[in-house]
Amino acid sequence: MKWKASLSPAQALHSWSLPSANSTTNTISPCNWTGISCNSLGSVTEIQLPSAGLQGKLDDLSFPSFPTLIHLDLSNNTIIGTIPVHLDPLYKLTFLNLSSNELTSGSIPLEIGNLMNLTELDLSTNHLDGSIPSTLGNLTKLTLLYLSENQISGSIPPQAGNLFNLEELDLSFNHLDGSIPSTLGNLTKLTLLQLFENQISGSIPPEIGNLVNLMDLDMSINPLTGSIPFTLGNLTKLTRLSLFYCQLSGSLSKEMTNMTNLSQLYLGDNNFSGYLPQLCPGGSLEKSSLEKFTLPNNHFIGEIPRSFRNCTSLTRVLLNGNRLTTNVSEAFGVYPHLTYMDVSDNMLFGELSPNWGECRNLTKLQFSRNMITGRIPPEIGQLTQLGMLGLSSNHLIGEIPKEFGRLTSFFNLSLNDNQRLLVRNRHRNIVKVYGLCSHAQFSFLVYKYIERGSLASILSNDEGAAQLDWTARLKVIKGVAHALSYMHHDCTLPIVHRDLSSNNVLLNSELEASVSDFGTVWLLIPDSSNWTTLEGTCGYIAPELAYTMRVTEKCDVYSFGVVALEVMMGSHLGELISSLSSSCGQDPLLKDMLDQRLSNPIAGVAQEVLFVLSMALACIWPDPDSRPTMRHVAQELFIGGPSFSLQPFHALMLRQLMDLKA
Numbered sequence: 156m157k158w159k160a161s162l163s164p165a166q167a168l169h170s171w172s173l174p175s176a177n178s179t180t181n182t183i184s185p186c187n188w189t190g191i192s193c194n195s196l197g198s199v200t201e202i203q204l205p206s207a208g209l210q211g212k213l214d215d216l217s218f219p220s221f222p223t224l225i226h227l228d229l230s231n232n233t234i235i236g237t238i239p240v241h242l243d244p245l246y247k248l249t250f251l252n253l254s255s256n257e258l259t260s261g262s263i264p265l266e267i268g269n270l271m272n273l274t275e276l277d278l279s280t281n282h283l284d285g286s287i288p289s290t291l292g293n294l295t296k297l298t299l300l301y302l303s304e305n306q307i308s309g310s311i312p313p314q315a316g317n318l319f320n321l322e323e324l325d326l327s328f329n330h331l332d333g334s335i336p337s338t339l340g341n342l343t344k345l346t347l348l349q350l351f352e353n354q355i356s357g358s359i360p361p362e363i364g365n366l367v368n369l370m371d372l373d374m375s376i377n378p379l380t381g382s383i384p385f386t387l388g389n390l391t392k393l394t395r396l397s398l399f400y401c402q403l404s405g406s407l408s409k410e411m412t413n414m415t416n417l418s419q420l421y422l423g424d425n426n427f428s429g430y431l432p433q434l435c436p437g438g439s440l441e442k443s444s445l446e447k448f449t450l451p452n453n454h455f456i457g458e459i460p461r462s463f464r465n466c467t468s469l470t471r472v473l474l475n476g477n478r479l480t481t482n483v484s485e486a487f488g489v490y491p492h493l494t495y496m497d498v499s500d501n502m503l504f505g506e507l508s509p510n511w512g513e514c515r516n517l518t519k520l521q522f523s524r525n526m527i528t529g530r531i532p533p534e535i536g537q538l539t540q541l542g543m544l545g546l547s548s549n550h551l552i553g554e555i556p557k558e559f560g561r562l563t564s565f566f567n568l569s570l571n572d573n574q575r576l577l578v579r580n581r582h583r584n585i586v587k588v589y590g591l592c593s594h595a596q597f598s599f600l601v602y603k604y605i606e607r608g609s610l611a612s613i614l615s616n617d618e619g620a621a622q623l624d625w626t627a628r629l630k631v632i633k634g635v636a637h638a639l640s641y642m643h644h645d646c647t648l649p650i651v652h653r654d655l656s657s658n659n660v661l662l663n664s665e666l667e668a669s670v671s672d673f674g675t676v677w678l679l680i681p682d683s684s685n686w687t688t689l690e691g692t693c694g695y696i697a698p699e700l701a702y703t704m705r706v707t708e709k710c711d712v713y714s715f716g717v718v719a720l721e722v723m724m725g726s727h728l729g730e731l732i733s734s735l736s737s738s739c740g741q742d743p744l745l746k747d748m749l750d751q752r753l754s755n756p757i758a759g760v761a762q763e764v765l766f767v768l769s770m771a772l773a774c775i776w777p778d779p780d781s782r783p784t785m786r787h788v789a790q791e792l793f794i795g796g797p798s799f800s801l802q803p804f805h806a807l808m809l810r811q812l813m814d815l816k817a
Contacts, residue, residue: 162211167204194223201226205252212236219244226250230277237261238278243269252277254301262286263302268293277301279325284308287326292317303349304328311355316341325349327373332356335374340365351375351397352702358382359403364389373397375421376701381405388413397421399449400701407432419447423473427453431479435466443468451497452476464488475499475521483527489513497521499545509534521545533558584638586661586671605661605669610718613662614725617752625756625764627666632719632767633792634668635660639715640789642670643708649679651706655714656692657721677706694727699779709779715788716774723768725750745807763795769812 159171170189186193192201199221209232218224218241225247234256242248248270254277262285263278273294283305291300292314300321307329315324316338322345331353339348340362346369355377363372364386370393379401387396388410396414399421406429407422417434427450434445443466455477469490475497482505483498490496493514503525511520512534520535523545531551535544536558587603610631613619623631635655642650652659652670659672675690691700697713700706721727731743745768746755756764770791776782783791 158211158213158216161215162209165208165210167207167209192226198223200224203228204232205229206231208232209234213239218242221245222247224248225272228252229256231255233257235259238264238267238283240264240266242266245270247272249273249296250275253281254278255280257281258283262307263288263291265290267291270294271296273297274320275299278305280304282306286310287312287315287331289314291315295319297321298344299323301325302329306330308332310334311336311339311350313338315339318342319344321345322368323347326353327351329353334358335360335363337362339363342366343368345369346392347371349373350377353377355379359384359387361386363387366390367392369393371395374401376400378402383407383411385410387411390414391416393417394444395419398425399423401425403427406430409433416444418444418468420445421447421449422453423449423451425453427455429455430457431455431460431474433460433462435460435462435464445469446492447471449473450477455479459486461486467491469493471495473497474501477501479503481505483522483525484508487511491515493517494540495519497545499523499525501525503527506530507532507535511535512537514538515540517541519543519545522549524548526550528552531556535559582638582641584634584667584669585641586669605671606664607662607666609658610660610662610668610722611657614657614721620725620750620752623666624753625760628722629760629763629767630666631660631662631668632722632771633789635670635715635718636785636789636792638668638670639711639785643711643784644786649708651677651679651708652711652714653677653706654691654695655711655718656695657718657727658692660718679706679708694729697779698777707779708785709782712774712782712785712788713779715785716771716782719767719771719774723750723764723771724748725752743809745809745812748809765807765812766795767792768809772809772812 156171156173159168167189170187171185173183184197185191185199186197190202190204190207191199194200200223202224203226205228209229212235214236218239222244224245227248227250230252231254234253236258238253238258238261242264243266246269249272251270251273252275259282261283263283265288268288268290271293274296276294276297277299279301280303284307286309287302287307289312292312295317297318298320300318300323303325308331310333311326311331313336316336319341321342324342324345324347327349332355334357335350335355337360340360343365345366348366348369348371351373356379358381359374359379361384364384367389369390372390372393372395375397381403382405383398383403385408388408391413393414394416396417402425404426407427411432412434414434420434431450435443445466446468447470449471451473453476457480459479459481463486465488467488467490470492471494479498479501481503483503484505487508487510489510491514494516495518497519499521503522504527506529507522507527509532511532515538517538518540519542524547527549529551530553531546533556536556586605607613613623639652642652652673653675654672655670659670661669661671663669695714695717697710700710749755770788774782774788
C-alpha cells in the first residue's frame, strides 16, 4: 500500500485497498487484488501488472514482504528511477520483467546476481547505463536474458559464458564495445543471439560455431573485422544470419552450404570478396528454404551459382554493388514469391529472359548499370504489381513494349524518372532544374546557378556566418520548410528528398534558400512498401532508415530538424542530436549552443528563435510517428509561434524547449 501511495493514481490498482473502518474483519489479504496471486498459505507468489498504467518508482515496494515471490512482471509501464539494490529477499524469484519502462539514472545492480533461481530476466527498452555486471554469470538457471534498447556500455563480461541454460540472449541497441568473448561458445542451448547496433569490434570468435542450436544470429551494425569463421557452418539449424553494415572481409567458406535451413541471409555493406555462397538446392526437385538473400555493396566476383535458378522460395534478393559477371539469360529461374530483385551495378551481360514475366509478385526489378543487351521482353508487361523497373545504363535496343501499358502500379522506369518530375515542378525554394542529361555511362541534372553556394560553406566561414544574422537564418529555415512541404503535400505524388543536408541547401544573393541535389529523390506510392537502399548523408539520415529501409516523409522531417539546428548552432551537432532524444542525455545551456559568432537574439527575434528551435527538436524525435509533418512545420513557421513565458534567455536549458508543444 505504501508503494501504491507513491505512484500516480492508476485504475489497475483500484482494488488495492485496506478494510474500511466499518469492516467486520481487520485481516488484510492482497490475494484478491488485481495482479496478485497467492499460494495455499496466502503468501504472495506473483505480481503481474504489465501495461497497467503505473507511474512512479520502485523505491517504496517492500521486497522483504514477499519472500515467496516467484513472478514479478511490471513491463510496459512508466516506472522511473533505478532498479533497487536490495533484491536479496526475492531469492525464490524465477521471472523478472521490467521491460518497456523509463528506468534510468543507474546501472544494473550487482546484487541482481543473487537471484539464483531466475530463469527469465527482461530489462529491455529502458534507459539503463553502466556496464553489464559480471555477477549475472551467477544466474545459471537463466533461459532468457533481454537487455536490449538501453544505453549499456563496456564489454560483454566473459562470465556470460556461465549461463549454460540460456536459450535467448538479446543485447542489441546499446553502446557495448570491446570484443565478443569466446566464452559465449559455451551457451550451446542458445537459439537466439542478438548483438546488433553496438560498437563491438574485433573478429567473430570461432567458438560461436559451437552454438549448434542457434536459429537466429544478428551481429549487424558493429565495427567487426576479419572473416566469417568457417565454424559457422556447424550452425545447421540457423534460419537467419544477419551481419550487414560491419567491416567484415574475406571470402565465404564452403561450409556455409551446410546451413540448409537458412531462410534469411543479410551480409550487405561489408568488404566480402570471392564467390557467392552455394545456398540453393542442387536439383530442381529439392526444396529451398532461402527467402531473403541480401549481399549488396561488397566485392563478390564471378557467376551467380547455377543452382540459384532452383531457389523458388526467394522473396527478396539484393546483389547490387558487386562485381558479378553472369549471363542473365541463364542465371535466373521463375520465382513465384519474389517481390524485390536488385542486381544493379555489376558486370552482368546477355539478354533479359522472358521468364521474368512469370514472377507475378515482383514490385521492383533493378538491372541498371550493367552490360545487358537485346530488347526488353514484352512479358514483363504481365507483372501487374511492378512499381519500378530499372534498366538504365545498359546496351538495350528497341522500343518500350506496348504491354507496359497494362502496368497500373508502374511509376518508375529507370532510376531517372523521379528526377524528371523535378523538371516539371516549380517552387521558389526549390532550385530550378533545367533538364536531365543521360548517357550510357552516366547521367546528370542541370540546375540553375545559385550565387552564394551551399549553406554548409557559408556556415563554415566566419565572414559568411556573420552576414547570416538571426533574421536571415530564420528566413532560411522557413524556406527549406516550405520546399519540403511542397514536395510532400502539393505534388501529384509525394516526393521524398532522402538526402537533405546543409550541403544541399543553396543561398542566392538575397540569402533566400533553395533545396537542391535531387539525385536520390523517391516517389511515395500509396499502398506500396516503399523499401529502398540506404541513401543520404551521415548525420542527417533518420535513424529508422538504417533498420527498416522504408522511405516515408518523416525521413525528410528528421533531416530538416538536423539542418534547422545546424543553422541556429552554426555547425552540425554530431552525437548531441541522439543525446537530445534521450531523457538522460546532455542538457546544455541554450546560449552556449547558439552560434557564438552572433550576439544573442533579443526581443521578438528571440521569441521566434525559441519557437524555431522547439520545432526543430520536435522533428528529430527517434519515433517517426511523433514528428510533425512538413506541412504543419511550414504553416506554424509562417504563422509565427506563441510567446514563451520562460526564465531569462541566458538561463534557458536546451532540453526545456523539447517540452514545448510545437
